[in-house]
Amino acid sequence: MLRLGVNIDHVATVRNARGSAYPDPVRAAKLAEEAGADGITAHLREDRRHIADADIDALMEALSVPLNFEMAATDEMQAIALCHKPHAVCIVPEKREERTTEGGLEVAREENKLAHFIAPLREAGCRVSIFIAADQAQIEAANRIGAQVIELHTGAYCDFHYEGRFEERDAELVRLTEMAGFAHSLGLEVHAGHGLTYETVGPIAALPELMELNIGHFLIGESIFRGLQPAIAEMRRLMDEARR
Ligand code: PXP
Numbered sequence: 001m002l003r004l005g006v007n008i009d010h011v012a013t014v015r016n017a018r019g020s021a022y023p024d025p026v027r028a029a030k031l032a033e034e035a036g037a038d039g040i041t042a043h044l045r046e047d048r049r050h051i052a053d054a055d056i057d058a059l060m061e062a063l064s065v066p067l068n069f070e071m072a073a074t075d076e077m078q079a080i081a082l083c084h085k086p087h088a089v090c091i092v093p094e095k096r097e098e099r100t101t102e103g104g105l106e107v108a109r110e111e112n113k114l115a116h117f118i119a120p121l122r123e124a125g126c127r128v129s130i131f132i133a134a135d136q137a138q139i140e141a142a143n144r145i146g147a148q149v150i151e152l153h154t155g156a157y158c159d160f161h162y163e164g165r166f167e168e169r170d171a172e173l174v175r176l177t178e179m180a181g182f183a184h185s186l187g188l189e190v191h192a193g194h195g196l197t198y199e200t201v202g203p204i205a206a207l208p209e210l211m212e213l214n215i216g217h218f219l220i221g222e223s224i225f226r227g228l229q230p231a232i233a234e235m236r237r238l239m240d241e242a243r244r
C-alpha cells in the first residue's frame with residue numbers, strides 16, 4: 001500500500017502569522033490521523049518559521065501514527081532528533097532565504113560528513129530518509145552513507161505542470177520513474193513529495209516502487225474550502241485510484 005504522510009507545517013504558518021495560539025498543528029495532526037493519514041510530517045526549520053520546538057514535543061506526545069521529522073543536517077537538529085527519537089527523520093537541505101525546500105540534498109559531495117551525521121540517528125532507531133532529486137549519483141551516495149530511505153523531490157515535476165511546460169514535466173516524470181526503480185533495485189525504500197496536488201498526484205502515486213508520499217501545502221490550502229478531513233480523504237482516494 002502507498003502510505004500518505006500529511007505535512008502539517010503550514011497550519012503553524014497560519015498560527016505564526018498572528019503570533020497566536022491557534023490554529024494548533026497538533027489538532028490538525030490528530031484530525032489527519034482520523035482521516036486516514038498513515039503518518040505526520042513536520043519540518044523544524046532553523047528559523048522556526050512554522051513548526052516550533054514545542055510542537056515537536058506535543059506531536060511526539062499526542063500522535064498514534066509515526067512522526068516523520070524533517071530537519072537540516074545541523075548539530076542542533078541532530079540533538080533534538082536524538083532527544084525525541086521519532087520513527088523517521090528526513091534530512092533536507094535548508095537555506096534561510098528560500099520560501100520552501102527548493103532542491104534535493106547534495107549527498108554526493110558531502111558523503112563523509114553525512115555518513116557521520118546519520119550514524120547516531122540510525123543507532124537511535126530512527127529510519128533515516130534523504131530528500132534528493134531524481135539523480136543517479138545522489139541515490140548511489142545516499143545508499144553508500146547508509147540511508148534506509150530516499151524521498152524523491154517532486155517539486156520540479158509539479159512546477160512544470162502548473163507552468164504549462166508539459167514536455168519538461170513529462171521528462172521529469174520519466175526521470176522520477178527511472179530513479180524510483182533504480183533506488184528500489186539498490187534496496188532503498190522510496191518515498192516522494194513536494195508540491196503535490198490533486199492534479200499532479202496520479203502519475204506519481206502510480207509508480208509501483210513508491211511506499212509513501214508526503215504532502216502538505218496543498219492539503220492545508222484545500223482544507224480552507226473542503227475542511228481538512230475531506231481534503232485528505234480526496235487525496236487518499238486519488239492515490240488509491242492511481243495505484244489500481
Ligand atoms: N517532503 C519534503 C522532504 C519536504 O521538505 C516537504 C515540504 O516541507 C514536503 C514533502 C511536502 O511538500 P508540500 O508542502 O509542498 O506538499
